[in-house]
Amino acid sequence: MGNVETQAFPRQVACGLRKLTANHLLAARLAERARGLPPGVKHPNQLLAALRRAAPYLGHHGLLPLIEALFRWTQPQDWAPEQEPIVWPSNEELSTALGCSERHVSRLIAAAIEARLIVAKDGSDRRRRGLRENGRILWAWGLNLRPMAGRYLEFQEAAQAGEEARRQCRILRREARAARQSLEQFHDFAETQGLEAGALAAWQEQAARLCANLNRIEDPAELETRVTALRALVAEGMASLEPAMENGNMSGSADSDVRPILLTKQPTDPEGTTVAAQEEARGERQPPSPPPAAHADMPETVPTLSPAELVRLAPGVASYLVTDQPHWGDVADAAELLAKHLGIPRHLYAGACQQLGRRGAAVAIAVISTKPPGYFHSAGPGGYLRGMLRRAQAGALHLERSIFGLRDARDAARFGTRGVMTNRLAGPWQRRAWS
Numbered sequence: 001m002g003n004v005e006t007q008a009f010p011r012q013v014a015c016g017l018r019k020l021t022a023n024h025l026l027a028a029r030l031a032e033r034a035r036g037l038p039p040g041v042k043h044p045n046q047l048l049a050a051l052r053r054a055a056p057y058l059g060h061h062g063l064l065p066l067i068e069a070l071f072r073w074t075q076p077q078d079w080a081p082e083q084e085p086i087v088w089p090s091n092e093e094l095s096t097a098l099g100c101s102e103r104h105v106s107r108l109i110a111a112a113i114e115a116r117l118i119v120a121k122d123g124s125d126r127r128r129r130g131l132r133e134n135g136r137i138l139w140a141w142g143l144n145l146r147p148m149a150g151r152y153l154e155f156q157e158a159a160q161a162g163e164e165a166r167r168q169c170r171i172l173r174r175e176a177r178a179a180r181q182s183l184e185q186f187h188d189f190a191e192t193q194g195l196e197a198g199a200l201a202a203w204q205e206q207a208a209r210l211c212a213n214l215n216r217i218e219d220p221a222e223l224e225t226r227v228t229a230l231r232a233l234v235a236e237g238m239a240s241l242e243p244a245m246e247n248g249n250m251s252g253s254a255d256s257d258v259r260p261i262l263l264t265k266q267p268t269d270p271e272g273t274t275v276a277a278q279e280e281a282r283g284e285r286q287p288p289s290p291p292p293a294a295h296a297d298m299p300e301t302v303p304t305l306s307p308a309e310l311v312r313l314a315p316g317v318a319s320y321l322v323t324d325q326p327h328w329g330d331v332a333d334a335a336e337l338l339a340k341h342l343g344i345p346r347h348l349y350a351g352a353c354q355q356l357g358r359r360g361a362a363v364a365i366a367v368i369s370t371k372p373p374g375y376f377h378s379a380g381p382g383g384y385l386r387g388m389l390r391r392a393q394a395g396a397l398h399l400e401r402s403i404f405g406l407r408d409a410r411d412a413a414r415f416g417t418r419g420v421m422t423n424r425l426a427g428p429w430q431r432r433a434w435s
Helices: 022-033 045-058 061-071 091-098 102-114 146-150 152-192 198-210 220-247 253-257 274-285 293-297 307-313 328-341 346-369 380-393 399-415 417-425 428-434
Strands: 119-121 129-133 136-144
Touching: 022 102, 022 119, 022 146, 045 061, 045 146, 045 152, 061 091, 061 102, 091 102, 102 119, 146 152, 152 198, 152 220, 198 220, 307 328, 307 346, 307 399, 328 346, 346 380, 346 399
Parallel strands: none
Antiparallel strands: 119 136, 129 136
């Protein structure tokens, strides 16, 4: 017989025990504390829905396919307080369901345990198996899903906080892009007006750098920092244009070509005022032109609208007055602030002043302020003012009709329908006395 070689060191059987981590122990503690479904949850699929909603914000998006596959092996009665929702699919079955290798399934299970979504209940041979009788689990070794119930409230809070942060990020991104567009508009305006645009160009480049890769930033704090810097740039850009706006004549010389809808000269204006001097100088330079043909349909009996009456007809103007006895200049200043409150862009109100005059623009803003909030639909007060300016350019704007309508509404509230009809049939001097 030949020599028989024996091993000097007997072969040890690999035990294959899991390497425990702190998260493994936390997952086991969650499984012990959670008994049954959380309050308000009637089906285990609600736990899965909560995880789907919170997964993008918790970093568990890659584990969703595994958890969804494991929930296919659980049943509602497994989540009773005296039961344990254990599932025992093999890695081969899971690899078929997930469309990946068994080795990748093992990695996903280890990651899910580390994420405290499941906990392993291993037997002595680490094989997953179980037995049901009448639908209930008698005994089982496998993967326990009970940590999902213990973290249900955490999933809800994470989803709400993540969605709120995402909504805030969307708002900040829109504000950042709007600020960049504002700086571009400032730069174009400065070049059009022949102003110094070097600083605006530098601010525009800085805004472009701040707005780079906005879609990749998901941290509201970082976005808020960038938006704060953009707000400062917009404020500096607006300040650089203030001298140009202050030096510009808001009424403009083009007012002489605009059809006056309301009387623009008061008998109380002293002869030495700037308005009277400008009108006299204009009269010396060129002869008075006849009124446009579009004025033929305007009644000659339209009474003079006083600043006090306009304030009574449009109470919104009164909120921005600084005196109890306003003149047209005070009303025009208040209308400018009211236009800003209504969301009307400053350049649009300046265009209204150039086209209608400061007094006409103030009356237009006062009329707009009397409209209910739902009157403007999607265009807003700014779109309504643009429509008024288009009608004025075509010679079809009749602000006196709006004033008559406001007077009728006031008289209806004061005297009823009969008072409105009497006011319409009365002469101009009686109407003036009632107003």
